[in-house]
Amino acid sequence: xxxxxxxxxxxxxxxxxxxxxxxxxxxxxxxxxxxxxxxxxxxxxxxxxxxxxxxxxxxxxxxxxxxxxxxxxxxxxxxxxxxxxxxxxxxxxx
Numbered sequence: 001x002x003x004x005x006x007x008x009x010x011x012x013x014x015x016x017x018x019x020x021x022x023x024x025x026x027x028x029x030x031x032x033x034x035x036x037x038x039x040x041x042x043x044x045x046x047x048x049x050x051x052x053x054x055x056x057x058x059x060x061x062x063x064x065x066x067x068x069x070x071x072x073x074x075x076x077x078x079x080x081x082x083x084x085x086x087x088x089x090x091x092x093x094x
Contacts, residue, residue, distance in 0.1 A: 003028065003035035003085075004059050004070040006042070020082035024069040027086040032094035040068050 005021035017023075028035050040055025044067040048056075051066045059070045063080045071079040071088070079088050 001028075001033060001035045001074055002038055002072045004038045004040050004055055004068045004072070006044070006068050007039060009037060021069045024071065024082045024085040024089075027089040028071070031089040031092065033089065033092075035071065042066065044068060 003025060005025065008021065009025035010019040010022040011026075025035070025037065038055050038058075040059060041053045042051035042056045044051065044056070044065075048060070048066055051057075051060075055068075056066045059068055060066050062072060062078045063070055065080075067081075069082055069085055071085045073079070079085050
């Protein structure tokens, strides 16, 4: 499985509720998964002209948008968004 994130899997952040990429990563790890983390860089809220990194291009191909986190399972299934990834991890613990 591949987890596309922005710059990292932050554990400490001033953002209320934590950082979306870190939340998704920690949920997967807590559920016993070990995703390949792909740093996609860029800033998803900016126009695509500013998000032409390989990771962001792949996320756009998979989802139609440039926002991360995005999870791609080994069978090709794509789960887009932190809350959705967290819910999937909770329902699919190993």
